[in-house]
Amino acid sequence: AQRVTQPEKLLSVFKGAPVELKCNYSYSGSPELFWYVQYSRQRLQLLLRHISRESIKGFTADLNKGETSFHLKKPFAQEEDSAMYYCALSGRGTGGSYIPTFGRGTSLIVHP
């Protein structure tokens, strides 16, 4: 069974500090991984996906197959980064269809 683990419910940092939101996954094949973000009073929205290998709003995430991790990083946190972050995996289920699995989310609070 596929699983996504976000070990931190809450991450609190000061503005300008580096941020790393951890995500570990369990999946036997080659997964596709995503980070979604939900800002206050807004919808859940895609932040980035591993196949794009891009930086969005200063955030990057590298897939480490050896450690089965997809941690989200930003070198200098901004107050506007305060939000709920969800790591998600899309992998083939037993029926062959892709099943999305989300972590429980990490609440990031960036203090001024």
Next chain:
Amino acid sequence: DSGVTQTPKHLITATGQRVTLRCSPRSGDLSVYWYQQSLDQGLQFLIQYYNGEERAKGNILERFSAQQFPDLHSELNLSSLELGDSALYFCASSVPRRVGNQPQHFGDGTRLSIL
């Protein structure tokens, strides 16, 4: 605005009742996903429809069912409601290319409260 519309925004009902939640996907999206988000379970995938057909099933109870209509809107039916069904129910849609691995666009959710 992601373009995904969910109605109603809030629903309050009693145990044993049946409710229907509605979702209109983004224009052009053929896939619709339903999720349940509760405090203790996080975001749980329930079911996916693609162009009117069931494509993938997650942790959906037998008391719950869904369908996608020819105009691509989808409904999630919850019956014999229990207190534990109180949650936020999200709908998401995605573009049809490589179904299942495309980013999803979420609606605002329907908050269901069972009294």
